[in-house]
Amino acid sequence: MxxxxxxxxxxxxxxxxxxxxxxxxxxxxxxxxxxxxxxxxxxxxxxxxxxxxxxxxxxxxxxxxxxxxxxxxxxxxxxxPNAHRTHQHLVCSRCGTIRDVRPAADPLSALPESERYGFAVSEASVIYRGLCPSCATA
Amino acid sequence: MxxxxxxxxxxxxxxxxxxxxxxxxxxxxxxxxxxxxxxxxxxxxxxxxxxxxxxxxxxxxxxxxxxxxxxxxxxxxxxxPNAHRTHQHLVCSRCGTIRDVRPAADPLSALPESERYGFAVSEASVIYRGLCPSCATA
DNA sequence: GCCTACATTAGACTAAGTCCAAGTCAAGAT
DNA sequence: ATCTTGACTTGGACTTAGTCTAATGTAGGC
The missing domain is CATH 1.10.10.10 (Winged helix-like DNA-binding domain superfamily/Winged helix DNA-binding domain)
Structure with a gap:
């Protein structure tokens, strides 16, 4: 640090x-x-x-x-604090635990020009949700 | 309605x-x-x-x-209220205007198994950010 | 038209964050 | 090493967003 x-x-x-x-x-x-x-x-x-x-x-x-x-x-x-390695977040819907994750493709590339409404789109942030292992079994 | x-x-x-x-x-x-x-x-x-x-x-x-x-x-x-047609959101970084948008691919599919940490991932919500046409020219 | 379980109300309360005027102090100048 | 000063910190009041509660009102079945 x-x-x-x-x-x-x-x-x-x-x-x-x-x-x-x-x-x-x-x-x-x-x-x-x-x-x-x-x-x-x-x-x-x-x-x-x-x-x-x-x-x-x-x-x-x-x-x-x-x-x-x-x-x-x-x-x-x-x-x-993990600001220098671009990533997204995976959140447990029950307990709120958060993990940093890296999708295979840049999420921005999934938004076609026709869906951009003339915006200069520069960033995409994704939140994946689901049950974490401990909440799934509990 | x-x-x-x-x-x-x-x-x-x-x-x-x-x-x-x-x-x-x-x-x-x-x-x-x-x-x-x-x-x-x-x-x-x-x-x-x-x-x-x-x-x-x-x-x-x-x-x-x-x-x-x-x-x-x-x-x-x-x-x-647009709850029956799955979509994501495009937000202007300056004025906050929001549009509903539909990415070409399901954002969930971009998260490889190796990045799921054992979570049962069920949903992905994406916020695209950028300047809207009026804020870009102003 | 009555009844009653469910819905609404006003206002107090909580959580998260911002603002401000007064006091403090890091670091460049001497 | 000390001085100086503008940037930093402090505590508390304030704002915003939302929740809770006890009392009152009412939709819809009878």
Whole structure:
């Protein structure tokens, strides 16, 4: 994650303790925390960190493309640090577990010109839903 | 939309004035209102209708599969009466306009078995994003 | 026309997120 | 090493979207 911190410094970010712990929480594979979960985990290391700071930092990370926002259920947004390897999401309809997945074909290519209504389409995000192994057997 | 009202009566729905106006508001193509928009439009015809009633009715329509919930921006959910013709959504990244679109291939088929992590995947929802014609020229 | 189970209402409540004015501090300049 | 300053953080009030509840109203079977 020091890669990320270095990239941030290169962008002129002031490197504060708060930003550091938020960046550290968002490290790993298949990480999809809500802002409140990020705040709770950050507060374990830096108890006085404010919710507003977590929201600010997450928004900045999203704005510069280091973190993705994922909205799987119309409730709290989730934050996905896996921003440099394009992928989609597979969500369990029962328990909400999320996995990063890579479809075989670019989803954009499935949308024919005749279905684009003159839009300059630049991105497709897919949510696959189904039962995860533990929910299927339970 | 009397089709819908008939299907609802067949299911044993009590047909109230409130449910009727909500169903009438949700009529047409490329309709994707938020709950508040549905409430505002319903209130034009039935001024005393309560927000809670709109939420209740929308949830019921979703539960029985007559209306789809779409979450395009992590803000208010939108309600889509086009539930019997499977489709995906194309959203303008600037103004938020939504169109129903039909990809050439079933998006599910693009997810190889090796990327399913043992899930019983049953559904894929796709949001295509880009600039709509008016936002592209503005 | 009555009855009653189901539907509606207003308003309090919750969850998720934004905004703001005041205080703090990282890092460049000295 | 300290100063300075503009960027960052804070806590709390505020907003938006949605849920819940107890009291009231009413559709539709009789």
């Amino acid at each position: 020091s890669d990320l911190l270095e990239r941030l410094r290169d962008r002129g970010w002031r490197l504060t303790a708060q930003r550091r712990v938020v960046a550290e929480v968002l490290d790993g594979d298949h990480v999809h925390y809500t802002a409140d979960e990020v705040h709770a985990r950050a507060a374990e290391r830096l108890p006085e960190i404010a919710r507003a700071t977590v929201y600010n930092t997450l928004s900045e990370l999203v704005a510069i493309g280091e973190v993705l926002e994922v909205s799987t259920d119309g409730r709290a947004k989730r934050y996905d | 009397s089709d819908l009202l008939e299907r609802l009566r067949d299911r044993g729905w009590r047909l109230t004035a409130q449910r009727r106006v909500v169903a009438e508001v949700l009529d047409g193509d490329h309709v994707h209102y938020t709950a508040d928009e549905v409430h505002a439009r319903a209130a034009e015809r039935l001024p005393e209708i309560a927000r809670a009633t709109v939420y209740n009715t929308l949830s019921e329509l979703v539960a029985i599969g007559e209306v789809l919930e779409v979450s395009t921006d992590g803000r208010a959910k939108r309600y889509d």
